[in-house]
Amino acid sequence: GAGVSQSPSNKVTEKGKDVELRCDPISGHTALYWYRQSLGQGLEFLIYFQGNSAPDKSGLPSDRFSAERTGGSVSTLTIQRTQQEDSAVYLCASSLGPSDNYYEQYFGPGTRLTVT
Amino acid sequence: KNQVEQSPQSLIILEGKNCTLQCNYTVSPFSNLRWYKQDTGRGPVSLTIMTFSENTKSNGRYTATLDADTKQSSLHITASQLSDSASYICVVRNTGTASKLTFGTGTRLQVTL
Numbered sequence: 424g425a426g427v428s429q430s431p432s433n434k435v436t437e438k439g440k441d442v443e444l445r446c447d448p449i450s451g452h453t454a455l456y457w458y459r460q461s462l463g464q465g466l467e468f469l470i471y472f473q474g475n476s477a478p479d480k481s482g483l484p485s486d487r488f489s490a491e492r493t494g495g496s497v498s499t500l501t502i503q504r505t506q507q508e509d510s511a512v513y514l515c516a517s518s519l520g521p522s523d524n525y526y527e528q529y530f531g532p533g534t535r536l537t538v539t
Numbered sequence: 540k541n542q543v544e545q546s547p548q549s550l551i552i553l554e555g556k557n558c559t560l561q562c563n564y565t566v567s568p569f570s571n572l573r574w575y576k577q578d579t580g581r582g583p584v585s586l587t588i589m590t591f592s593e594n595t596k597s598n599g600r601y602t603a604t605l606d607a608d609t610k611q612s613s614l615h616i617t618a619s620q621l622s623d624s625a626s627y628i629c630v631v632r633n634t635g636t637a638s639k640l641t642f643g644t645g646t647r648l649q650v651t652l
Binding site: 427458463464465466467468471479481482514516527528529530531532533 | 543573580581582583584585588628630639640641642643644645
């Protein structure tokens with residue numbers, strides 16, 4: 424079956440512009456996660472959705488970052504007034520059940536964001 | 540602070556050789572530990588998951604070990620293949636938080652002819 428998909432695969436934007444990143448999780452997966460992977464760094468947790476609600480958004484680095492999930496499926500991560508330090512690969516993952524169980528997270532290919 | 544440290548940072552080996560990657564963690568209380576393989580330009584893919592009571596788990600040519608007392612894990616790759624070239628990431632889950640995992644920075648493995 425189809426895995427987690429993300430779009431766009433690459434995004435180059437000018438500093439100060441807003442960007443939207445999209446994640447389509449595996450069908451039936453109730454949990455969805457966003458991570459950021461900077462060069463030479465480990466994955467950094469951003470936000471976790473269970474269904475349409477976000478019980479943990481503590482990883483969002485600033486109020487320029489927001490995310491939503493509709494219909495228990497597609498999620499969008501929005502970065503407003505982008506800064507150069509936002510340049511990174513943004514990874515989305517989904518899992519079959521709540522994150523406090525042992526359900527494996529399946530990752531998408533990521534969106535490489537470059538802010539010039 | 541919960542941390543996961545991996546070594547070496549990078550490794551080059553000849554095809555057919557074995558290698559062992561290390562992961563030390565300070566995450567507490569511990570729930571489970573996963574090793575992921577991340578090919579360039581792709582998302583991570585889970586290789587193994589280990590819980591507190593498990594010492595060894597194999598997945599084909601990959602064998603993971605866990606010593607929960609010393610908070611160390613290793614990933615051993617046997618008879619390496621060119622397709623094993625990737626980053627290997629150690630990820631530890633904390634029982635105290637529902638959604639957060641602590642990721643290591645990975646070991647970049649290159650298998651050459």
